[in-house]
Amino acid sequence: MSKSPLAVDAAAPVDGLPVPRRYWSVLAIWMAMAMSVLDGAIANVALPTIARELQASAAASIWIVNAYQLAITVCLLPLAALGEKLGYRRVYIAGVAVFTLGSLACALSHTLEGLTAARILQGLGAAGIMSINSALVRFTYPQRMLGRGIGLNAVVISISAAIGPTVASAILARASWEWLFAVNVPIGAAAIALAVWALPRTEPSHRPFDWISALLNGLAFGLLILGLENLAREGLGAGLLKIAGAAIAAVLLVRRELDRAAPLVPFDLLRIPIFGLSIATSIVSFAAQMLAYTALPFYFQEVLGRSAVATGLLMTPWPLAVALSAPLAGRLADRYPAGLLGGVGLAVFAGGLGLLSTLHPGASDLEIGWRMVVCGLGFGFFQSPNNRAIVSAAPLSRSGAAGGMLATARLLGQTFGALATGVFFHFAGPRATADALLAGCAVAAVAAGVSLLRLRTPRLALGA
CATH class of the missing domain: 1.20.1250.20 (MFS general substrate transporter like domains)
Incomplete structure (x- = not known):
């Protein structure tokens, strides 16, 4: 049998x-x-x-x-x-x-x-x-x-x-x-x-598992995030000491890991041009996404006067549009370069953020909704090809390191975007949301340019 x-x-x-x-x-x-x-x-x-x-x-x-x-x-x-x-x-x-x-x-x-x-x-x-x-x-x-x-x-x-x-x-x-x-x-x-x-x-x-590198990695990322949050909430004095500690841990980690064959922080993979550029694109694009995600709810409630329930509904078209475009982009990524697909997606995403920044206090749900859909379609069209490029650029034996770096890039980008929004709210006053969205638009446009740079790198892996 x-x-x-x-x-x-x-x-x-x-x-x-x-x-x-x-x-x-x-x-x-x-x-x-x-x-x-x-x-x-x-x-x-x-x-x-x-x-x-x-x-x-x-x-x-x-x-x-x-x-x-x-x-x-x-x-x-x-x-x-x-x-x-x-x-x-x-x-x-x-x-x-x-x-x-x-x-x-x-x-x-x-x-x-x-x-x-x-x-x-x-x-x-x-x-x-x-x-x-x-x-x-x-x-x-x-x-x-x-x-x-x-x-x-x-x-x-x-x-x-x-x-x-x-x-x-x-x-x-x-x-x-x-x-x-x-x-x-x-x-x-x-x-x-x-x-x-x-x-x-x-x-x-x-x-062998490198426990010392794991500890230094935890200190570097943990102190950096805590320090940046303290910096945004409480001012310079509260966060600088933690950020300095993160910098020391990061230097020690780099010195320990840089020349290893399979380091915990995948410097070996970051040296591959397509992998490094794709990780950089991911960090920048998720920062732009989080700028919008954190700024828009305040604008919907405080400026447009929407309720919390209405705000949740207005935020929903974005991820639903991602869900529509991501599978199509994933299929295309099996045939066309991620640099091209990602560049197109991020250009659409940047356009959507720019359109959101033009919203006026009397904007209707329809005016908001279709702009959110544009953002989601662009971001989804970028995300799948970019993730495929990251995963496929690594040797099979380093698939775990590639996946870990992909998730780390997403979280770092989201953290930086959320913190940047706090800075805009602190300094920009009534124009905080519009300025944050315009900044996100500029960041997404830069990410589109970085994505297109991948077309000039050697295609070390299928779909790169």
């Missing part, structure tokens, strides 16, 4: 998994990613309710969100390196398990301190999911379908981000805030069972 494709126990073939195992593997990847993305959006919406019920101040309750994001950012590259050492499947399944346990701990928390600690545990699990996600997609799909797979991944992420506020509102309308986290437990258990059954098996590298 022949074995079922789902019972295959050997390492995954170089050119993807067979059908139907490929579909089950993709479902396991999507379930975990959707949980981690939804959880970030849900916590943001529910923050006032949680703060009120835990009798915490607004400033203190921000750590419910910050602890999760900080844990993810600090752990992404170390867990990607651990995935290369132990096998991507093992680290991914462990990440889903830790995320699920963290969700249960959140649901059982009755104090701000306990909830913050549980959110750190959740962030550690989410880092295991996000750092390995792209590597698993690469081993799940054949090379000729990699762009399509990455495009569909972007659809899941976009839809999860779009429905997050609605899911949070629906749960809070029927149950207490603890259920926002408790719903993850059965979903996480199902995702673990499916992942054990279907995810591709890869050969571990057997390289």
